[in-house]
Amino acid sequence: METKITYQPIGIIHTPFENIAGMPIQPHGAPSIDGLIELDPELLPGLKDLIGFSHLILIYHFHQVKGYKLYVVPFMDDVPHGIFATRAPVRPNPIGMSIVKLKSVDGNMICFEGADMLDGTPLLDIKPFFTQFDNRPDAMSGWLDEKENQKIRNVKSDNRFDANKNPGINRCK
Secondary structure (H helix, E strand, C coil): CCCCCCCCCCCEEECCCCCCCCCCCCHHHHHCCCCCEEEHHHHHHHHCCECCEEEEEEECCCCCCCCCCEEECCCCCCCEEEEHHCCCCCCCCCEEEEEEEEEECCCCCEEEECCCCCCCCEEEEEEEECCHHHCCCCCCCCCHHHHHCHHHHCCECCCCCCCCCCCCCCCCC
């Protein structure tokens, strides 16, 4: 059942984070951290009508991840969970996603708020966030629901998935 699937990045995500350690683990933990997407100029026509959306879903490749694990101890817990019950980056297919706030579009440069990915992250796709379809008031978060008393928004990445350190500078205007 081996099927070869190949994706080409549509752009690069620039953030102030050159290392995983200390990085926010979700966009909610990065409300004032800007990121900048440098979209491939050939794809510029695809940005038509993007202005007007407040949020975007960014799908990207965890380019610094080597290998995967089927059990991980996630940032918000101290016990192992199956990789598919977490958002840990050490996945069989190292694909990440973040819902971020759109700030501006200037040519092929897209500024957003809520950067929780490494600088230089290859962007695979951009999708608009539709409140009519994407909000789920009855959603449940499994084991994470038990952790609600914890300050989830303040949890930062450590070196459990990468040993790098020290965030870089912010490049978004």
